[in-house]
Amino acid sequence: MKKNWPLWEVFIRSKNGLSHKHVGSLHAADAEMAIENARDVYTRRNEGISIWVVESDHITASSPNQNDALFDPANDKVYRHPTFYNLPDEVKYI
Amino acid sequence: MSTHDLEQIFQERIDAEIKIEAKEWMPDAYRKTLIRQISQHAHSEIVGMLPEGNWITRAPSLRRKVALLAKVQDEAGHGLYLYSAAETLGAERDDLIEQLLTGKAKYSSIFNYPTVSWADIGAIGWLVDGAAIMNQVMLTRTSYGPYARAMVRICKEESFHQRQGYEIMLALSNGTEAQKNMAQDALNRWWWPSLMMFGPSDKESSHTEQSMRWKIKRKSNDELRQQFINQTVGQADFLGLTIPDPDLKWNEATGNYDFGAIDWEEFWNVVKGNGPCNKERIRASIKAHEDGAWVREAALAHAEKRSARAAQKTQVA
Numbered sequence: 001m002k003k004n005w006p007l008w009e010v011f012i013r014s015k016n017g018l019s020h021k022h023v024g025s026l027h028a029a030d031a032e033m034a035i036e037n038a039r040d041v042y043t044r045r046n047e048g049i050s051i052w053v054v055e056s057d058h059i060t061a062s063s064p065n066q067n068d069a070l071f072d073p074a075n076d077k078v079y080r081h082p083t084f085y086n087l088p089d090e091v092k093y094i
Numbered sequence: 095m096s097t098h099d100l101e102q103i104f105q106e107r108i109d110a111e112i113k114i115e116a117k118e119w120m121p122d123a124y125r126k127t128l129i130r131q132i133s134q135h136a137h138s139e140i141v142g143m144l145p146e147g148n149w150i151t152r153a154p155s156l157r158r159k160v161a162l163l164a165k166v167q168d169e170a171g172h173g174l175y176l177y178s179a180a181e182t183l184g185a186e187r188d189d190l191i192e193q194l195l196t197g198k199a200k201y202s203s204i205f206n207y208p209t210v211s212w213a214d215i216g217a218i219g220w221l222v223d224g225a226a227i228m229n230q231v232m233l234t235r236t237s238y239g240p241y242a243r244a245m246v247r248i249c250k251e252e253s254f255h256q257r258q259g260y261e262i263m264l265a266l267s268n269g270t271e272a273q274k275n276m277a278q279d280a281l282n283r284w285w286w287p288s289l290m291m292f293g294p295s296d297k298e299s300s301h302t303e304q305s306m307r308w309k310i311k312r313k314s315n316d317e318l319r320q321q322f323i324n325q326t327v328g329q330a331d332f333l334g335l336t337i338p339d340p341d342l343k344w345n346e347a348t349g350n351y352d353f354g355a356i357d358w359e360e361f362w363n364v365v366k367g368n369g370p371c372n373k374e375r376i377r378a379s380i381k382a383h384e385d386g387a388w389v390r391e392a393a394l395a396h397a398e399k400r401s402a403r404a405a406q407k408t409q410v411a
Contacts, residue, residue, distance in 0.1 A: 004187050005394060007178075024244070025178040027187060029390075030397035041174050044167070045251070064118045 007056040008034040010041075012048035020052050028053075097121075108309050113239040116182040124308055127301065128238055129185045130199075131310065136176035137194045137201035141375050143169045145209040146218060154212060161258045162215065168251050175244040182240045195380050202226075203361065204291050206369030213266055213273075213280035219259015221281075221288040221326070227252045228322050229292065237309040260329065267333040274334075281330065282338045289353075290361045292319040298358075323351050 005027040011020035023042050028034035034053040042048070062070060078084045087094060095103075101121050107114070114120055143166050150166065153159035177187055193199035204222055209215065227249065234245040266277035293315040296302055305311040313321075323342075330337050341354035363369070 003394065005390065007181065024175055024240075025181065026174060029393035030400065033393065033397075041171050044164075044171060061117060064115070 005029050005033075008038075008053045009056050009059060010034075010038040011052040011054070012038075012042055013050035014048055016049065020050065023047075025056060031055075105307075108237050108307075111309075113242065114237055115239045123304075124310075125183050127305065127308070127310060128241065129180055129183050131305075132176050132180040132183075132241055133185065133190045133193070134200050134202075136173045136180060136190070137199055138205065139169045139173035139176060140194070141201045141205045141379060144375055144378055145205055145207070145371075146215060148209050149212060149215050152212070153215075158262070165219070165255050165258060168255065172248050172251070175247055176241075179238075179240040179244045191383065195376065195383060197367065197376060200365065202291060203364040203369060204287050206364050206372045206375060207283070207287055208371050211276050211280060213263070213276040214284070216259050216262030216266060216277065217280035217284040219255050219257075220263050220329070221259075221284050222291065223252055223255040223259060224326060225288050225291045225322050227256060228318050228325075232311065232313050232318065235309075235312055263333055263335075267335060277333065278335050281335050285338050286356065286360075287364075289319055289323070289356055290358075292316075292322070294358065294361070295356075320350050323353055327351055 006029075007025055008028055008031075009025050010023050012023050013020045026034065026037050026041055028037050031053060035051055038051050038053055043051070074080075100119055104114075104119065104121060104124075114124075146162060146166050146169075150159065150162055153162050177190060180190060181187060190199070194201065209218070230245050230249050230252065234242055234249055236242045236245065263277050263280075266273040293299055296314045296316045299315055302311065302314055306314065327337065327342065339354045341352065343352050345352045364372070367373075
């Protein structure tokens with residue numbers, strides 16, 4: 001019988017003050033085993049102080065085909081950036 | 095958009111050094127090439143544990159033993175990073191393992207040579223890992239994002255592997271006459287197979303050209319091999335050992351070492367399954383897989399039972 005253990009995505013916080021970051025994936029029978037395996041696979045050299053695991057099936061990702069629709073609207077909105085506003089050099093602390 | 099147009103856009107992105115990520119459109123052949131290459135790479139890490147595992151219980155000191163254990167554990171980890179990179183392309187772990195165990199997928203031929211003395215552990219770390227690093231450093235810039243990221247992790251960890259190997263060679267070379275002979279003997283046996291690790295010469299390599307165009311590879315087999323030789327000769331000199339190639343000579347004009355002819359017949363013979371340890375490696379891999387089957391099944395059954403019980407509890411509550 002072929003039956004893979006489910007796939008989990010692993011996120012590691014390398015130190016306090018930083019966010020968890022995706023590092024890769026692994027197979028495990030349940031969440032507890034996924035944490036233990038993630039410890040062995042992704043933190044053998046003190047790479048982390050906190051681990052998140054999420055079953056890959058539970059992640060909804062945007063599709064690369066929709067990139068235009070999703071991200072283009074931000075392209076022509078330069079007024080969202082501070083450099084859009086012209087102020088004289090004499091004005092300080094702004 | 096036609097496939098032709100998509101392929102053109104794909105190639106333009108590659109040329110612009112934009113990494114390809116998992117869900118994006120890619121030519122079927124690019125996907126297939128990557129699955130083949132990444133899974134073979136993963137298999138090599140996994141099978142690579144066998145020749146070294148052979149010496150864990152007989153390491154000459156506790157210091158050597160913990161280092162070798164950590165190295166072998168790293169190889170398992172590297173195999174896992176790579177399998178998960180292959181899975182982002184839609185490959186299933188079960189299928190990849192099955193291809194290894196049935197001999198359908200290859201792994202690096204170097205692991206079909208036996209480790210007959212402790213010095214072989216030194217030579218493997220120094221030469222085999224050295225050659226692997228050369229290839230893997232190039233692959234940190236490969237065009238497929240998940241593969242490149244796995245390579246960055248692997249390269250960070252590999253440098254300890256090579257240093258521990260060289261340290262073993264150094265200790266033996268500075269030891270008794272018998273120890274020095276042991277080191278020389280290991281170099282004699284591992285030198286040529288290590289050069290073969292870079293694969294057939296560019297003229298003969300069927301995949302190189304397309305892989306270079308897709309920036310999966312960025313240097314040819316021959317370039318990497320030459321780079322490895324140039325870098326390793328001085329290290330052998332420092333050990334006071336002789337590289338077993340009478341034609342090895344510095345070439346002022348090219349700025350490279352010239353070297354003797356590689357026995358490609360031996361290479362193909364080992365690839366085809368007739369190396370000294372091919373059968374033993376596959377046998378050991380199958381045994382490990384079969385012996386572990388009950389653990390995989392039991393863990394799954396346990397997880398299912400627990401989640402069923404948890405579901406029942408919420409219902410009652």
